Amino acid sequence: MKKLVGAKTPQAVGRTGPRKVRKIENIWIPMSDGTKIAARMWLPEDAEDNPVPVLMEYIPYRKRIRDETIHPYLASYGYACVRPDIRGSGDSEGLPQDEYVKQEQDDGVEIIAWLARQPWCTGKVGMFGNSWGGTNALHVAARRPPELKAIITVCSTDDLYPEEPYTGGLLNDTVFFEWGVVWPAYCGRPPDPAIVGDRWRDMWMERLNNLDYYPIYWITHQHRDAFWKHRSISEDYGAIRCPVYAVSGWNDVYYRAVPRMLANLKCPRKGLVGPWGHGYPNTGNPGPAIDWLTEALRWWDYWLKDIETGIMDEPMYRFWMQEEATMLGVHQSPGRWAAEESWPSPRIRPRKFYLTKDGLECGAGAETARVLKPSQTVGITAPRRHWRDIDTEAPTDQRIDDARSLTFDSEPLEGEFEILGQPVVTLDLAVDKPVALLAVRLNEVEPDGLSKRITYSVLNLTHRDSDEFPQPLEPGRRYRIRMPLNDCAHVFKSGRRIRVAVSTSYWPAYWPSPEPVTLTVYAGRSELELPARPPSAADRNLKPFGAAFVPEPTSGGTVLQKAPAPTRRSEWDAATKKLTIRTVQGGGLSKSDAIGIEVGSITSELSEILDQDPTSATVQTQYIETMKLDDLNVRVESCLHMSSTKDKFLVVGQLKAFDHDEEVFTKSWKRMIPRLLV
Secondary structure, eight states: OOOOOOOOOOOSSTTTOOOOOEEEEEEEOTTTTOOOEEEEEEEEEEEEEEEEEEEEEEEEEEEEEEEETHHHHHHTTTTTTEEEEOTTTTOOSSSOOOOOOOHHHHHHHHHHHHHHHHHTTTEEEEEEEEEEHHHHHHHHHTTTOOEEEEEEESSOOOOOHHHTTTTEEEEBBBIIIIIIHHHHHHHTOOHHHHHHHHHHHHHHHHHHHHOOOOOHHHHOSSSSSHHHTTTTTOOOOGGGOOEEEEEOOOOOTTTTTHHHHHHOOOOOOOEEEEOOOSSSSSGSSSBBBBOHHHHHHOOOOOOOSOOOSGGSOOSEEEEEEEESSSOOOBBBOOOOEEEEEEOOOTTTTTEEEEETTTTSSSSSOOOOEEEOOOTTTTTTHHHHHSOOOTTTSOOOOOHHTTTTTTTEEEOSSSOOOEEEOOEEEEEEESSSSSEEEEEEEEEEOOOOOOEEEEEEEEEEGSSSSEEEEEEEOOOOOEEEEEEEEEOOEEEEEETOOEEEEEOOTTTTTTTOOOOOOOEEETTTTEEEEEEOOOOOGGGSSOOOBBBOOOOOOOOOOOEEOOOOOOOEEEEETTTEEEEEEEEEEEEEEEEEEOOOOOOEEEEEEEEETTEEEEEEEEEEEEEEEEEEETEEEEEEEEEEEEESSSSSEEEEEEEEEETTTEEEEEEEEEEEEEOOOO
């Protein structure tokens, strides 16, 4: 039975809870094979006499470098907050591993059991995390450790294959080139001498000598095989029985997972999608950010302390209804909060348009063949699958890409209406190659012609029926392709037009097809179905979120060298029709006042392609990270280069490590990998 106690609400920025907290820099958690996992912990000072539940964040990003705010704040409200380094990362023993392997899950189950047995713990554990920590919370929950009573999963995924390297069966830039170059460098970082002592260098060398360049694993598994299934709870949603709060933002790379999990999980669940990118909602960009920590406490108090906070009496699915599309440089998203009692919602009704020779119409028209010649540089108005910096990488005016796509426009709308969910475009089409990329964008066009991308999707047409067993296309044959676009919540405005734009490339966000593709779309036989959401008076009565705040850190940090603004420069050579894009992010240096460590990083990327030749595509990325602490002075450099022919991918990876600027390790990987209908 829940205790009838109201939710706690902080009264001011930086205010913490009633319990004093001590920080324990390291505890060693023994695994059954003898390996010791290093963890940092924030514990209420009176927990030995008044035990508390545990909140665990389980990640490979180093427990002592960041998050000096969330953990002590939650601990001050009566939780033991524990942050273990995954085996082979940070200060933990063991060797580096690829993402989300079984050993990581096994260790997570053991760690939870060990924490629950401690005298300062009530026996109840919750897991939370953003990105990796949110995803492995789902994985561990699927293992059903009895002590795990609830999780919060933020900006995570239930299905790794389509969300990480292979969106729609296509290799995407965000995971393969951005994260793919960073992850090997993370695996090659040394432990902290202050924690592991003089053995730090031996541990470091052992890690370096045993790591692999993991993106090569990913590209050898081009279809949805056992490699990806093991990493995806979507294979068996019913395996999770503890309550799940799934959180993301419309500008995050993983937001599609929230409505999927609400629709498929059977356990108690809630979903929240704001306007944000990849991060916690109290620091969300674009805003408005919210008082996320109070919302999190309401969840934890309900499930771990049996306190009736009212959180489960509220609608299952809460979301930011966007009134304008996110565009370059826009840091506040116009819109409002709305909600549905369940998802899928029985209130959603399809609104159908037909793609005709004259545009988007309410009725079907005569069949007309519209032909699109190949162009490999369509996509430059939204140059990343997931932008890292809203001022340099978010979508811009779509007209440059629209002009090189097949477009279908509606008449100006006579009134506004909302959509929520996945728009679906169904195309009657034919292509002239056995492997072809299809990109479909849904845009809103203002009276002056400004074209804003609302949502989109891409599909490797060989995956039209299955990601596991793709089949080549028969050139010239007509196919009917049903293509759900990415979930969205948007208000189409009166006087504006709806546009569907279709292309056979989306560079540089997605790797191009092996050959140039000519596309024929049969207008009059193709459709757009929008998930129309009727107005709801209940939206006005939703419990408001508090104002966003970030708790005062228990110890501060010092910016030693401010990072320059990120840069992205595109160059077009009209003579050769070559597009070159150069990006640089990072370059700053900061110091943690708590432990004195100085860290810095910089990422650079160069991509090139000829508009007429998909096999000319190349991407080269480099990531450099530095760490300094007392006598520790190390640098790790990771480089990734990829190109392709019609039949093969060429992947080259390199990792170097330096101790006081002296190179102590270097290793290169070079693989020619067959293209398997990709």
